[in-house]
Amino acid sequence: MIRLNIPSIEQDDLEAVRAVLETGFLVQGPRVAAFEAELARLTGAPHAVAVSNCTAALHLGLLALGVGPGDLVAVTAFSWISTANVIELCGAQPVFVDIDASTFNMCPESLAERVGQLAACAETRRKLKAVIPVHTFGQMADVDAIGRVAAEHGLPVMEDAACALGATWNGKQAGTAGTLGCFSFHPRKAVTTGEGGAIVTHDAALARTLRALRNHGMDPEAGGPDFVMPGLNCRMTDFQAALGSTQLTKLTRITSARQRLAKRYDMLLAGAPVTTPAVPEGSAHVYQSYVVLLPEAAAPERPSILRRMREAGVETTIGTWHMPMTTYFKARYGYAAGDFPRADAVFARALTLPLYEHMTDDEQQTVVRALRDVLA
Ligand SMILES: Cc1ncc(COP(=O)(O)O)c(C=O)c1O
Structure with missing residues (x-):
């Protein structure tokens, strides 16, 4: 895995x-x-x-x-x-x-x-x-x-x-x-x-x-x-x-590796039906997670995408949480879909890919191949 x-x-x-x-x-x-x-x-x-x-x-x-x-x-x-x-x-x-x-x-x-x-x-x-x-x-x-x-x-x-x-x-x-x-x-x-x-x-x-x-x-x-x-x-x-x-003492080394791997993901994912991370000018991203957005139409299928990626030997996960729409906050303050439209969309479409310092080229290629296959 x-x-x-x-x-x-x-x-x-x-x-x-x-x-x-x-x-x-x-x-x-x-x-x-x-x-x-x-x-x-x-x-x-x-x-x-x-x-x-x-x-x-x-x-x-x-x-x-x-x-x-x-x-x-x-x-x-x-x-x-x-x-x-x-x-x-x-x-x-x-x-x-x-x-x-x-x-x-x-x-x-x-x-x-x-x-x-x-x-x-x-x-x-x-x-x-x-x-x-x-x-x-x-x-x-x-x-x-x-x-x-x-x-x-x-x-x-x-x-x-x-x-x-x-x-x-x-x-x-x-x-x-x-x-x-x-x-x-x-x-x-x-x-x-x-x-x-x-x-x-x-x-x-x-x-x-x-x-x-x-x-x-x-x-x-x-x-x-x-x-x-x-x-x-x-x-x-x-x-x-x-x-x-x-x-x-290893932070700079680890961060540089993660940034290099993130750039490589950007390249490998070119032409794939996902949106790769945006980095505005003036920002140095350290890629604690490399998170892509699935196509809008694929969002409802995300649980099965996660499962099929796992079957292909790749651990993936959602991005992070739409906090106002979790059970506690939604019930306490009465939030509904549409109150935070951009968080609604990003929460539904985000997918985190594996990323670690010693990830190999082959492993990255396996991840991208699996994602392309699952989305095809
Ligand atoms: C944005 C953010 N805030 C807070 C936390 C909480 O950190 P900890 O697990 O160290 O309590 C996390 C953990 O993943 C996080 O991602």
Whole structure:
């Protein structure tokens, strides 16, 4: 089976984890601090706070921004469900924004329209607390245009950069364009710590709050234990961080390979009845996933396309989720087909193809041949 992703785990990764395990000190410690320093250097953000996963990063990020019951948070409609779940878990309400049909990222014009409507009424203007764009599949959203809309309304931007470590938009590093940026180190990402996440920020006070929130509310700068707010336990372990550090040394190499393979897919798929990923000028896509759009007429057949690809020895999957149309959000807020027309279409037609650093030419050809056969 040609798998969707195979993490690049090598001897130095194994040795780094083993070395920590042998010390017997396994929870958050010096390896986490070292990993954070490396992540800060890599992204150019002065503060990096490692946590247990990106869902925790997003959740703590909203708590640190003061998002609470009754608040409103603008968020893209098309993402992994945790992007919206964390808003709801803060007691706030997601204000879903439709996507751009070619990049699959939050549409800045739709954001401006939606936020403008809410800001027109004093009551909802007061409740609006943040904007969350997602850098879908490893390509950054238009953080310039989104940042302008957010600034106009005095809203902080928290980037869901789960899939986008190393991606850039007009020279801006993913995660550093807004107030907070959240990353995932899940094994489907370019570099992994098993489960893992991090938040980067330029804001020292927010970083301090995040460090307290991830560790039971303990003041990270006090001489002895002192609990200054209610917190959670969202710490990363030291052996995960050791793995993270060796993985980060490979990020450029892995990303370059993924970009080369993505270009090769573009070429192999020329003339096939699918739409290959669009990359606007000024964007450096890191291809956490290589996602094509099936022809509109084939969308209803997607479950059988996935099954037949598997029978041909190729693992594929949908793109990601149309969050307002999942059972919980649809029932809670009464959304219907047509409310987010571009997310409707992209959700129905997206198909993720396998992509990993050491994918061979033969494997890529097998994937493309299988897809062409299935669609013929
Ligand atoms: C866009 C996005 N946000 C958040 C997450 C959650 O990340 P984690 O699995 O590290 O909690 C993911 C995971 O795939 C994701 O793709």
